Amino acid sequence: MPLALLALAIGAFGIGTTEFVIMGLLPEVANDYQVSIPTAGFLVTGYALGVVLGAPLMTVLGTKMSRKRMLMLLMGLFIVGNVLSAVAPVFGVMLAGRVVASLAHGAFFGIGSVVAADLVAPEKKAGAIAMMFTGLTVANVVGVPLGTFIGQSIGWRATFLIVAGLGVLGLAGVAKLVPEQPRPEGVRLRHEMAAFRNVQVLLAMAMTVLGFGGVFAAITYITPMMTEVAGFADGSVTWLLVLFGLGMVGGNLIGGKFADRALMPLLYVSLGSLAMVLALFTFTAQNKIAAAVTIALVGGLGFATVPPLQKRVLDQASGAPTLASAVNIGAFNLGNALAAWLGGIVIAAGLGFTAPNWVGALLAGSALVLAVLSSALERRDGRRASRVIAGSAASEPVPIATGRH
Numbered sequence: 476m477p478l479a480l481l482a483l484a485i486g487a488f489g490i491g492t493t494e495f496v497i498m499g500l501l502p503e504v505a506n507d508y509q510v511s512i513p514t515a516g517f518l519v520t521g522y523a524l525g526v527v528l529g530a531p532l533m534t535v536l537g538t539k540m541s542r543k544r545m546l547m548l549l550m551g552l553f554i555v556g557n558v559l560s561a562v563a564p565v566f567g568v569m570l571a572g573r574v575v576a577s578l579a580h581g582a583f584f585g586i587g588s589v590v591a592a593d594l595v596a597p598e599k600k601a602g603a604i605a606m607m608f609t610g611l612t613v614a615n616v617v618g619v620p621l622g623t624f625i626g627q628s629i630g631w632r633a634t635f636l637i638v639a640g641l642g643v644l645g646l647a648g649v650a651k652l653v654p655e656q657p658r659p660e661g662v663r664l665r666h667e668m669a670a671f672r673n674v675q676v677l678l679a680m681a682m683t684v685l686g687f688g689g690v691f692a693a694i695t696y697i698t699p700m701m702t703e704v705a706g707f708a709d710g711s712v713t714w715l716l717v718l719f720g721l722g723m724v725g726g727n728l729i730g731g732k733f734a735d736r737a738l739m740p741l742l743y744v745s746l747g748s749l750a751m752v753l754a755l756f757t758f759t760a761q762n763k764i765a766a767a768v769t770i771a772l773v774g775g776l777g778f779a780t781v782p783p784l785q786k787r788v789l790d791q792a793s794g795a796p797t798l799a800s801a802v803n804i805g806a807f808n809l810g811n812a813l814a815a816w817l818g819g820i821v822i823a824a825g826l827g828f829t830a831p832n833w834v835g836a837l838l839a840g841s842a843l844v845l846a847v848l849s850s851a852l853e854r855r856d857g858r859r860a861s862r863v864i865a866g867s868a869a870s871e872p873v874p875i876a877t878g879r880h
Contacts, residue, residue, distance in 0.1 A: 482648025491614030499623030530581025688810030722774025
């Protein structure tokens with residue numbers, strides 16, 4: 476394994492930690508700045524919107540310099556954003572720090588995937604890319620719970636300083652271990668934008684927003700839900716996040732295994748099951764054991780949708796996948812932002828800390844409806860294309876055979 480992959484995995488670990496750890500620290504941050512929990516939820520929304528904007532923007536800007544330098548620039552943004560969050564004197568400054576850090580997210584994974592694939596032989600490309608993304612999944616099993624524990628024990632600012640330190644380690648690793656690669660050719664925007672005229676690409680991205688949004692509606696407010704409703708102690712949130720992370724890893728592996736075999740059936744099962752589990756979460760949140768099991772299921776079912784949704788976009792935008800792929804990474808985070816915002820609204824309306832679960836169930840159910848619609852349109856277009864081909868064949872003149880006697 477090239478050591479450069481380790482550097483990319485460390486960067487992915489830091490990015491994954493900073494994205495998700497805020498959910499375990501919302502009460503501490505809200506108390507420090509004297510804001511409500513729904514207001515603190517904007518730290519999730521702001522980060523997610525930053526990824527939505529930053530993924531395509533940074534991907535396009537990345538064509539102007541070598542991939543190695545772009546990765547170093549992205550890690551630099553990540554470090555600055557987390558340091559700014561750690562030292563922010565007021566809530567608005569911390570929100571700005573979250574947005575700065577988020578700009579690195581989508582492009583790092585997009586460009587990093589290309590670099591990882593180029594580091595190894597053709598038959599090992601998928602494994603190299605998976606190695607980099609291992610940093611993201613491990614972050615949710617180790618980094619997020621540990622960061623939550625540190626934040627609750629010695630202060631949330633220490634967590635963000637440590638995450639910034641991970642960024643420094645990732646930056647040093649990229650600078651030292653990642654080889655220089657030729658500057659990629661410029662992205663032809665007109666050609667890349669053509670993918671967005673494909674209704675199947677748009678439907679896949681809408682499924683991404685709604686399906687993944689269902690997960691974040693519940694998980695954004697998991698700390699107050701578990702402490703205020705289920706009766707867990709603050710310190711127990713760390714272990715609940717470990718369960719969520721383990722569910723993510725398992726779901727991601729299952730989704731990756733079956734996405735090539737039965738993509739749309741996998742989406743039907745995962746999205747339908749996710750909607751039902753989220754609806755039940757309102758009731759299971761009243762019991763500690765049932766709540767813990769539900770959290771693992773939400774992580775597993777939610778992340779089982781990630782590989783098939785990403786593959787669906789790449790398949791449907793096969794002629795120009797670069798920008799579509801980056802935008803779909805942003806779509807996952809647009810779902811995060813939408814869900815965090817809607818969850819904050821229902822809590823602020825006095826419906827309780829379990830109300831976001833119903834929001835999540837509705838979002839996941841809506842994604843399932845779009846999946847069924849997408850398949851129906853695909854079948855209709857397939858039948859139409861078959862009729863056109865059959866009609867063309869039937870209209871071809873039949874050659875008249877002539878013989879000599």
